[in-house]
Amino acid sequence: MNTNRWWQRTTTCIIPAFLILFLLLTACSIPGGIGSGGGTPTQASHTSASATQPDPAKNDTCPDLSGYPTAGVDCYTPYQFRVAYGVEALMQKGFTGKGQTIVDIVSFGSPTLQQDMDAFDQQFGLPPIKIQIMNPLGSKPFDPSNKDMTGWAGETTIDVQIIHAIAPDAGIVVLTSPVSETEGTVGLPQFRQLEQYALDHHLGSIVSQSWGASEVTLRDAAGQQEIHKWDTFFQKATMQQGMTFLSSSGDNGATDYTDLQATKLSSTATTSFPADEPWVTSVGGTSMIRNGTTIQEKVWNSNGGGSGGGFSDFFTAPAFQKALPASVQSLLKNRRGVPDVAGDADPLTGMVSYQDGTWSLAGGTSASAPLW
Numbered sequence: 001m002n003t004n005r006w007w008q009r010t011t012t013c014i015i016p017a018f019l020i021l022f023l024l025l026t027a028c029s030i031p032g033g034i035g036s037g038g039g040t041p042t043q044a045s046h047t048s049a050s051a052t053q054p055d056p057a058k059n060d061t062c063p064d065l066s067g068y069p070t071a072g073v074d075c076y077t078p079y080q081f082r083v084a085y086g087v088e089a090l091m092q093k094g095f096t097g098k099g100q101t102i103v104d105i106v107s108f109g110s111p112t113l114q115q116d117m118d119a120f121d122q123q124f125g126l127p128p129i130k131i132q133i134m135n136p137l138g139s140k141p142f143d144p145s146n147k148d149m150t151g152w153a154g155e156t157t158i159d160v161q162i163i164h165a166i167a168p169d170a171g172i173v174v175l176t177s178p179v180s181e182t183e184g185t186v187g188l189p190q191f192r193q194l195e196q197y198a199l200d201h202h203l204g205s206i207v208s209q210s211w212g213a214s215e216v217t218l219r220d221a222a223g224q225q226e227i228h229k230w231d232t233f234f235q236k237a238t239m240q241q242g243m244t245f246l247s248s249s250g251d252n253g254a255t256d257y258t259d260l261q262a263t264k265l266s267s268t269a270t271t272s273f274p275a276d277e278p279w280v281t282s283v284g285g286t287s288m289i290r291n292g293t294t295i296q297e298k299v300w301n302s303n304g305g306g307s308g309g310g311f312s313d314f315f316t317a318p319a320f321q322k323a324l325p326a327s328v329q330s331l332l333k334n335r336r337g338v339p340d341v342a343g344d345a346d347p348l349t350g351m352v353s354y355q356d357g358t359w360s361l362a363g364g365t366s367a368s369a370p371l372w
Helices: 017-024 078-084 087-092 113-124 147-166 188-200 221-241 326-332 365-371
Strands: 029-031 101-107 132-134 171-177 206-209 244-248 281-291 294-299 310-316 335-338 341-344 352-355 358-361
Touching: 078 087, 078 147, 101 147, 101 188, 113 147, 113 352, 147 171, 147 352, 147 365, 171 188, 188 206, 188 221, 206 365, 221 244, 244 365, 281 365, 294 341, 326 335, 341 365
Parallel strands: 101 171, 101 206, 132 171, 206 244, 244 281, 281 341
Antiparallel strands: 029 294, 281 294, 310 335, 352 358
16 A cells, blocks of 8 residues: 555554664764754656756745644755755766656556646746656546545655655656555556556656555465566566666554555564565665754654564565675574665655645655655
8 A cells, every 4th residue: 555644543553673674774863954944844757958956045944834733843845855865965966867767656646746746846946847647557537535546646746746856857757557556466466567567668767666565465375476476577677677666665663454454453573565575675764853953863663653664474585685794684584674775754754745735744654765
């Protein structure tokens, strides 16, 4: 299922000791002169012909976030995010994403995606971009009373705005499915078809996947068959075409859902697919907290959610994890460990996002996946 700022849970998420792997692979603090933000919470798309440098001096203040708490909230602008993660220094050297195209895989998409991006760009002085939206499997009329559709609309908006904020001269292609990916195999065949379409039509070399299904819901024969098809696809696309796949690790800490309706959490540890895939870069979540002029990061485990992480029951440890220290190997026990990297996913410390007239903070590991 998609994991984004719209989730609401009352279940307490537990981050166990084995997330030491996460800590070993994630930076703890990032120095930098970050200004304070608001006190509350291919042949695809294209930008200008030459590399564009946004003007942070004019647009480096978070807009009003009505409805957010007055304390415990850190709002970040695109410029502040780029500085915090060392991207701004690269942009000053001309590394703006020019020549690259990112493919975003979602269900349904958003009917206001382009106009929301236009407003976002204008607010923060980013170069305008024309998003290419494609639905090779067909589409369904948007129904604002359908929670799946509105959730995916929010997801899609977060994805493209974070991508554009970090790589303003990269192109963006959004491939939409008419089937809502939830848990188990529901929606997975359609997403696989979309990714195959992106590969066959050379739409881009980077694929962002802000969604996932728990391993618990994929243990049956149908689930294992689908996993095998995905694994074959990922390996071929990576090894033969040089593609990069990124996936959110989930928002339920060491557990995940056990039912197709995503209402019950597993009582035992489990991870999420495709973040558990050895051919995919799994992206976990942090909380990014201001401390004077320094940004400190810690594992996201608050506000009703937590970074997904753990060990796969489906995949063994890939070669790059077998090279980790013995202390980590004793935890892995030859299982694929996730996540590989991380970024801000706390819905109260996120980058500001705009959708259909409202500013809010992006959250969930579906916000950290496109960040990479």
